[in-house]
Amino acid sequence: MVLRSCWKSRHKNSCGPAPRWIRPALLWLCVTQCVCGIGAVEDSKNVVQKDAEFDVTYNDSVTSQNQTIYAFNHTISRNKTEGVRVTVDVLSRGSDSPILFVVRQKQAVLSFQIPLILRGLYQRKYPYNHVGRTLCQPPTRAASETQYFFVDVSTLSSQGTNYQLRVSRVESFTLQTDKKFSFTASPSQPQYFKYVFPDGVDTVIVKVNSDMTFPCSVMSIQDIQCPVYDLDNNVAFIGMYQTMTKKGAITVQRKDFPSNSFYVVVVVKTEDEACGGPLRFYPLRPDELIDAGNRSKLIDVVVTPAINSEVYVMGMLFCLGIFLSFYLLTLLMTCLENKRMKKREAFQVPDDMSPAETGKTPASPYEYGSFADNGSTLSSEAITDSATSTDNNYGYIERTMDCVGRSRHESLSSVEEDDYDTLDDINSDKNIVRTKKYLCVSDLSRKDKRILSKKYQIYFWNIATIAVFYALPVVQLVITYQTVVNVTGNQDICYYNFLCAHPLGALSAFNNILSNLGYVLLGFLFLLIILKRDIAHNRALFRKDLNALECGIPKHFGLYYAMGTALMMEGLLSACYHVCPNYTNFQFDTSFMYMIAGLCVLKLYQKRHPDINASAYTAYACLAGVIFFSVLGVVFGKGNTVFWIVFSVIHILATMLLSTQLYYMGRWRLDSGILRRIVYIVYTDCIRQCSGPMYIDRMVLLVLGNIINWSLAAFGLIERPNDFASYLLAIAICNLLLYFAFYIIMKLRSGERIQCLALVCILFTAVVWGFALFFFFQGLSTWQKTPAESREHNRDCILLSFFDDHDIWHxxxxIAMFGSFLVLLTMDDDLDTVQRDKILAF
Known part of the structure; x- marks a missing residue:
């Protein structure tokens, strides 16, 4: 408009239009005058520059017609760092436009408005009229340098707005090692301080503490550069950061900061939801401003040196020394046992004669009528079988040894379980045998050894296959987790014990990973022990040793191999979980715990019931169902009533079906006629004649088992624990302990004894389990809560300054799991010289 009016005034004058040749000159003149006119308009806005001083409060006002520039200068030195803090308070309220403050420095520009609008969850707006910001201090190469900076104050509001401005020096801007420093922060007044690595210190732990749970805060570690991201909406842009309530800790390494220094930034969030606090009300209008109230927080920060490389080496040697000592102890005991066995064989049997050539029956601490003497009543069929076996002992042994001798040259792959079950004699008497009131192991070990050996070896090969296909994606996933943590700096992703998390390379908590080495080493040691026993047993069979052929619990090692493999995989997957522990990968840590518990129960049952134990396919299918429910519980179980009802119903039904299987020894089938048969049994046994249960011991076990499982199901339905995976594991462990106690009691009731080695293993394992559970329940972190709440449980290392309570649990x-496996392996060694038709099945 100004250019157009200028052109008209020059183009037309009192004498008429200007000549064509002069029009370009007139246009240039108009442009020049218009620019000058605009400059005149700008000059009409009053711009005042003031020489300002530190620690002086300036009370002034600003409108759209005036602008104030405060000029400051200060001297900085290379050997001393001082912070500069700008504090602004707006005294007038209700202005239609905010006041804009711009701080111009040598290498940076900092700008903010008042009221400062910070956004929370769902874009809720919180205004702040009191703002304090610290200016970044770029490093200087000169010994001493004078730097200038300017604070520009302006607004577009036509109304005058009063404000206070104060610029002060922060004397304690540099943090000292092992010296606590206290300060106050709020959402509009963040604080940050500088730390310089001293000589000889490569790693430090920055610890931030507060007596106040809320307001929620964020601690960030940033490199020395401008700008410093110190507001709630930008603190996560660079560096490492984590939310905190009362505690926060970040391990910082010198190699990550080329300047050998870093900033410790503490920001108070506008809302507390990130720390587990309550969700505030939702505004009625999208543009509604919410009063944030007083959100100041008193915070202490201290920087302490982390451990050095010598502590790492000591921790590794300590870990290896503990578990390798078990190898040495096992080797020593093996040598002593071999020496004792050679002496016994030299005393009992000449060197040139095998046990079969002596023609002697195995030594037994029990006589054929021992059960009758103990008050037990055997069925007439069992007594007849015993008498017959006495009369025809030598002929039967000869036929058995011939059969075994032939089986050593036959292929296992040519024998199937169905080939044996289709024989007429088995179909005619297997149900009759199982209905005897007192069963012996010989009654439930009638199948060919080659068939059972092949059946139980499937357990090992299946779990080995499962381990490979399960572990590979797990390793890939946790590597991705660790990479994301290292790249983004978001330390809320993983639930470490940050006060005792020692990094090594790309790993954030190497000590938690190293402590899982015991599962792998002891699992491998157990496999070696089983391999030795397997080889010794096969040699005994090859020599046609009567003790191996006719005495003791049938030796099937497939489940033992599977247990050792599961223990090794538990160590590997637990290490993977501790690379970045959180609720999305907790099933990595528990999946093989379920398998270990299930395999132990199966092994206990297999000892006395080798013919009717579950197949590997059925067992692993059930365990897969358990893991499936574990994943569903972690994802959907929290507060979901429908899920807990469905799970409780399935839990109770599974308990009843398993009880039926155990009570009737597999002599039942699940089909359309199951309800009719149940009604018939209830009518005939309970209503018509009120007869008691035929198998008292089994009934007592199953009643106790149902009471415990129904109670656990009711507890889950009522309490709905957040940690569903641990709840499911507790169910498995309770059932394992119940069956193990039943087995021990029945073993002692049957007149059997526990040898010294097994008794030592039981006592040692019980004590170790007690101490282990004590450290497990210390609860250094929990993914059931927010990361900030989890850090409230963090504690310092307690062993060698390297391992925490959870590492000691590992x-x-x-060790306790290894001892438990040894208990299962050795608890029936006292029966190695007892004939199987004198060993009760329970």
């Missing part, structure tokens, strides 16, 4: 639990 040590002790791996």
């Amino acid at each position: 040590f002790l639990s791996s």
Whole structure:
């Protein structure tokens, strides 16, 4: 408009239009005058520059017609760092436009408005009229340098707005090692301080503490550069950061900061939801401003040196030394046992004669009528079988040894379980045998050894296959997790014990990974022990040793191999979980715990019931169902009533079906006539004649088992624990302990004894389990809560300044599991010289 009016005034004058040749000159003149006119308009806005001083409060006002520039200068030195803090408070309220403050420095520009609008969840707006910001201090190469900076104050509001401006020096801007520093922060007044690595220190732990749970805060570690991201909406842009309530800790390494220094930034969030606090009300209008209230927080920060490389080496040697000592102890005991066995064989049997050539029956601490003497009543069929076996002992042994001798040259792959079950004699008497009131192991070990050996070896090969296909994607996933943590700096992703998390390379908590080495080493040691026993047993069969052929619990090692493999995989997957522990991958840590518990129960049952134990396919299918429910519980179980009802119903039904299987020894089938048969049994046994249960011991076990499982199901339905995976594991462990206690009691009731080695293993394992559970329940972190709430449980290392309570749980639990496996392996060694038709099945 100004250019057009200028052109008209020059183009037309009192004498008429200007000549064509002069029009370009007139146009240039108009442009020049218009620019000058605009400059005149700008000059009409009053711009005042003031020489300002530190620690002086300036009370002033600003409108759209005036602008104030405060000029400051200060001297900085290379050997001393001082912070500069700008504090602004707006005294007038209700202005239609905010006041804009711009701080111009040598290498940076900092700008903010008042009221400062910070956004929370769902874009809720919180205004702040009191703002304090610290200016970044770029490093200087000169010994001493004078730097200038300017604070520009302006607004577009036509109304005058009063404000206070104060610029002050922060004397304690540099943090000192092992010296606590206290300060106050709020959402509009964030604080940050500088830390310089001293000589000889490569890693430090920055610890931030507060007595106040809320307001929620964020601690960030940033490199020395401008700008510093110190507001709630940008603190996560660079560096490492984590939310905190009362505690926060970040391990910082010198190699990550080329300047050998970093900023410790503390920001108070506008809302507390990130720390597990309550969700505030939702505004009625999208543009509604919410009063944030007083959100100041008193915070202490201290920087301490982390451990050095010598502590790493000591921790590794300690871990290896503990578990390798078990190898040495096992080797020593093996040598002593071999020496004792050679002496016994030299005393009992000449060197040139095998046990079969002596023609002697195995030594037994029990006589054929021992059960009758103990008050037990055998069925007439069992007594007849015993008498017959006495009369025809030598002929039967000869036929058995011939059969075994032939089986050593036959292929296992040519024998199937169905080939044996289709024989007429088995179909005619297997149900009759199982209905005897007192069963012996010989009654339930009638199948060919080659068939059972092949059946139980499937357990090992199946779990080996499962381990490979399960572990590979797990390793890939946790590597991705660790990469995301390292790249983004978001330390809320993983639930470490940050006060005792020692990094090594790309790993954030190497100590938690190293402590899982015991599962792998002891699992491998157990496999070696089983391999030795397997080889010794096969040699005994090849020599046609009567003790191996006719005495003791039938030796099937497939489940033992599977247990050792599961223990090794538990160590590997637990290490993977501790690379980045959180609720999305907790099933990595528990999946093989379920398998270990299930395999132990199966092994206990297999000892006395080798013919009717579950197949590997059925067992692993059931375990897969358990893991499936574990995943569903973690994802959908929290507060979901429908899920808990469905799970409780399935839990109770599974308990009843398993009880039926155990009570009737597999002599039942699940089909359309199951309800009719149940009604018939209830009518005939309970209503018509009120007869008691035929198998008292089994009934007592199953009643107790149902009471416990129904109670656990009711507890889950009522309480709905957040940690569903641990709840499911507790169910498995309770059932394992119940059956193990039943087995021990029945073993002692049957007149059997527990040898010294097995008794030592039981006592040692019980003590170690007690200490292990003590450290497990210390609860250094929990993914059931927010990361900030989890950090409230963090504690310092307690062993060698390298391992925390959870690491000790790893040590002790791996030893306890290994001891539990040894208990299962050795608890029936007292029966190795007892004929199987004198060993009760229970």
